[in-house]
Amino acid sequence: MNQTDSSCPNFQARLETASVLVHRAIDAVRQKRIQKRNLIWLELTGCSGNIISLLDGANPDFKSLASQMVNFIYDNSLMAAEGEAAMDQLFRLTGGDYILAVEGAVSTKNDGLYNIIGRRKDRPVTAYEAIKKFGEQASCVIAVGTCASDGGISAARPNPAECVGIQNLLKRKVIKLPGCPCHPDWFMGTLAYVMLFGEPELDDRQRPLMFYSTLIHDICPRRPYFDQGIFASKPGEKTCMFKLGCRGPVTRVDCPIRKWNERVNWPIGDDSPCIGCAMFGFPDKMEPFISYDTT
């Protein structure tokens, strides 16, 4: 198993970035140095897997987020209210101060009728309408996951619901946290940074450099196999997955350090190739995911 084995102080520090930031934000809220901000989490045209991934976070967990860090106002998967009462909780924030987290792309077909997220005053509220309304007014917009960031699998060819990433519909800056799903640390760390210091340093694709600055390939524990030309011919082998179609050489994110689910494992640690799920162009430009016949 791949328990954190890093003796490298740089890796160790990066591993702790998210939890250090989150604990600082929680302390600052407790000491009233910063405001406890309102958080809206919109699930749009996607699989609603990013909220599940957030629940998988543990340093600290969802309870700390919802009780000590933010006023969690709205999320379709978790809120107790239903129907128009739920919609009212969302619309009550119109004109107020809030941070907006969005998962899922936005379906634009038929004026957005391919994804309705609720009904209010006898009218359907489409994902399209919701992102326009709440996206422009938010103090900060965070795209959580690959669909919200760039369309992702919801926009895969032939894109039947005509999906786009949320930036396409907003005339303001969106912080993008691609990944299918988004790692809970990436979201929690970014949110804490925004609350403490404002916008984090971003790359040219609007991703926070603190999580998205390094190619998987450059810090992959199997890199020595690549350098020596020792390649796996099928999943399950312990060498370099490059010839199976591994997208580590083009994917910029910290999976090899951070790993997943209490840091027990990650795709390459599972003897399978990276499929570039955190990359612009996923999935169409990252396929085939697995192929046995690449030279």
Add this chain to the structure above:
Amino acid sequence: MKRVVINPVTRISGFMEIDADIDNGVVTDARTEGLLFRGFEKMLEGRSPFDAVYFTQRICGICSTAHSVASTLALEDALGIAVSQQGRYLRDIIHGCEFLQNHIRHFYQYTAPDFIRLPEGNTLFETDHRDFRLPRRENDRIVQHYFDSLEYSRNAHEMLAILGGKAPHNHGVFIGGITTQATPEKIGRMRALLVNIRRFICDKMIPDAYAVARCYPEYFEIGRGYGNLLTFGCFNGYERLGTLYVNPSTYSDSRIMELNPGEITENIYSSWYEAGRDTYMPFETIPEPDREKKDAYSWVKAPRYKGLPYEVGPLARMWLCGEYRHGISTMDRTLARALEAKKIADIMWVLLDHLVPGVCVQKEYEIPRGACGAGLIDTTRGALGHWIRIENQVISLYQIITPSAWNLSTRDRDNLPGPAEKAMIGTIIRNPDAPVELGRIIRSFDPCVSCATHVYSKGNRIKTMRVVP
């Protein structure tokens, strides 16, 4: 008569609306409508068959493993690959982790807020009804477990990642079993996690489910539906271990029968699709969308078995394997799900016991020029089917029939409502201004509209009366 509309139905995966007509306090008609369309079947055409395993997982964030398993079974069928017992054990352990994760989250995060008053002062926990009946101490104990449970559902995903790489959207499940091998260290870590999860299920979750049931006894009478039950089977037919859970079977008219997959059809009479006919078999066609179709009211298709609607899910499985025969109702579904969580934990214990470390189940597979395969398996929410046809080494047809499509299915020409619609019809609504019964009935099915990918809203039907639910 009053028409009640609930949208969004929160605490489910995905988006849906409930429309119900209430006359003299009784639901006279009800419709379930999904509100999300993505069209995975169309996306899969022309892609590499191997990619379906990781691709189809993105249908659903809470039950992604289910799709990887069904997809892998369909590919193995198409490629003519016999899976080793070790391969099956490894894959089924990963699948079991998802059952545990899903059932714990569904009971505490999705179901409990219907019956338990969550802490005040948190917008997320504000409700729109007052029907909370548990004594203060019991209520507060379950609230504590609402938060405690986060650790155990997280642990279930951690177990999943030990063999599956990550969750949601695992990398482990693949043709032949899983990509990686078990090691003594991994097995030991999984056992340690499983012991704690099982203890939580037995000591907290099952007693909590019964505590809710005691205070809401009328829910054993509410939400029966047809009483037709169906399973594709799961954790069954192992060479040495036999069937640890349930074989493919159906229940109807007080009789249990073996499942005949040839009797599965899908119907689009009430759905915005055109296929030159109302009913087709899975391999026959992927219908084309037709928004203008007369008499259609939804994009949910209607799976049928022998032409009839069937309920799928934990209650169906527990009933068909003979372990739960108390009844078929809203509360029975919730109890069966909690009890099933314990059963799954016990099955996983057996499978972990039979793992041999270091066995590699992977080979280099070749895609045939042309082939067909079906993958039918019961998953967290019920019977899931993937059907794949390969032509010129790429996917030419990919049919998906999800558990939630069975439960939320629409009406055929015979006007028979889907199982969840049927479960709502006839229900006595105590307060039509806050019809809390409807959401409770629907959530007992654990619907996943993210999975029911064909679903669409009927648009702008005129409502005769609006009630703020």
